[in-house]
Amino acid sequence: MDSSLYWMGISFAILSGIINNFGIILQKKVVNEIRAEVKFGRVLIKNPLWLLGLMMQLGIGTIFFLSAQVYIGPALIPGLMASGLIILAFGSVKIIGETLKKDEIIGILLMIGAIVLLGISGLSINISEQNLLDLMFIFRIIIFSLIVFISSIICEILQRKIEKYSGILLSIFSGLMFSLSNFWVSLLLG
Structure with a gap:
């Protein structure tokens, strides 16, 4: 570059x-x-x-x-x-x-x-070097997105139940959501 x-x-x-x-x-x-x-x-x-x-x-x-x-x-x-x-x-x-x-x-x-x-x-x-139609690539995208999304939901649920760690769990939740959006933006621009 x-x-x-x-x-x-x-x-x-x-x-x-x-x-x-x-x-x-x-x-x-x-x-x-x-x-x-x-x-x-x-x-x-x-x-x-x-x-x-x-x-x-x-x-x-x-x-x-x-x-x-x-x-x-x-x-x-x-x-x-x-x-x-x-x-x-x-x-x-x-x-x-x-x-x-x-x-x-x-x-x-x-x-x-x-x-x-x-x-x-x-x-x-x-971000433009990957074939976006490759089935294994699509499978990895789905798995990664699901793991990050489920982890985010778990953090959201836990922060409501464990008040002591609410701030940390919300920070992790925000970071996971930001990384997921950043990931999808890079795919859409690729």
Whole structure:
């Protein structure tokens, strides 16, 4: 793969994460400013800042995500999109007025290091090299999708029953759903 295309894919994945999480910050700012007695949904739909945040998440961020899929494949994108969490953390401090704890700052620094290492790793997967009509390939896709989906359902059920591990199980559930969507997007683009 051409080096410039690889770095363009890396940039698109990072931009997707940043734009997506900045959209979340804008939406969170609007939600925090709404009084409790107001009809919540109607106020959100009429607020241009909230709509801009939604457009950044679902529109602009998605375009960069799909572009990154084309250039570097599905392997690196989730890790690179995590760069947006750094923006989410600092944006929450600046725009919303939240505070960061010492361990959160250490986590951000570790994430920055991981993103740099992912970027220079040179890893990419060419999503157009597989014959999508091969029966064994289709069988593997179905098995993988079912395993991930069933695992997600199990995590969802367990997080309702075991309150102590609810946060961890929801995180695993979210990661599994994100990996499944990332997997299917790469197939559809291939």
